[in-house]
Amino acid sequence: MDTNAIYKVGYGLYVLSANDGGKDNGCIINTVMQITSSGTFKFIISVNKANLTHDMIKNSGKFNVSILTEETPFSMFETFGFKSGRDADKFSEIDCAKRAENGLLYLDKYANAYLSFEVIDAVDCDTHTIFVAKLIDAVSLSSGESLTYAYYHKHIKPQPKKTEKKVTGWRCVICGYIYEGEELPPDFICPWCKHGAADFEKIEA
Numbered sequence: 652m653d654t655n656a657i658y659k660v661g662y663g664l665y666v667l668s669a670n671d672g673g674k675d676n677g678c679i680i681n682t683v684m685q686i687t688s689s690g691t692f693k694f695i696i697s698v699n700k701a702n703l704t705h706d707m708i709k710n711s712g713k714f715n716v717s718i719l720t721e722e723t724p725f726s727m728f729e730t731f732g733f734k735s736g737r738d739a740d741k742f743s744e745i746d747c748a749k750r751a752e753n754g755l756l757y758l759d760k761y762a763n764a765y766l767s768f769e770v771i772d773a774v775d776c777d778t779h780t781i782f783v784a785k786l787i788d789a790v791s792l793s794s795g796e797s798l799t800y801a802y803y804h805k806h807i808k809p810q811p812k813k814t815e816k817k818v819t820g821w822r823c824v825i826c827g828y829i830y831e832g833e834e835l836p837p838d839f840i841c842p843w844c845k846h847g848a849a850d851f852e853k854i855e856a
């Protein structure tokens with residue numbers, strides 16, 4: 652099997668937000684898909700169980716999806732993608748969040764629209780939960796181009812710097828985290844983006 656082939660599937664990038672017990676939190680996801688288009692609009696999202704936002708959606712049954720644009724700076728990915736809501740109050744680090752009618756936050760900058768959902772089903776999928784949800788509200792915010800995963804990799808994620816110091820290690824192809832060491836443990840999980848060892852490439856010194 653050529654696992655490089657799976658990287659050719661196209662994705663967008665989104666900030667997923669939730670509120671549970673008065674606490675706001677959000678994370679980056681790349682899996683948002685409309686499933687039905689007549690009557691009630693139904694969507695699915697896939698969320699890593701390690702994310703605090705996952706548990707908040709399980710508890711509250713509600714979430715918002717802010718659709719990111721190509722203007723999104725890398726700092727937004729650092730805030731929402733590479734740290735945990737268990738350690739940081741992510742929304743306090745940004746000044747571009749507003750509260751939607753459903754009481755949850757959305758981004759009113761770097762997003763061209765946001766969608767509000769109520770969960771109607773949850774499917775266990777090993778490391779992830781697939782939430783099936785019905786669309787409650789949809790609001791357009793700007794005419795910016797929706798950000799794709801490919802655009803993020805080409806234009807937003809910092810390119811690896813050529814350093815004089817030779818590092819022996821492994822680089823996470825998702826977020827750029829570097830694991831220093833000759834061998835990467837097969838069960839290693841990236842501390843920034845929570846992807847597994849399969850998403851690491853060897854750094855050739």
Ligand code: FE
Pocket residue numbers: 823824825826827828841842843844845846
């Ligand atoms: Fe990573």
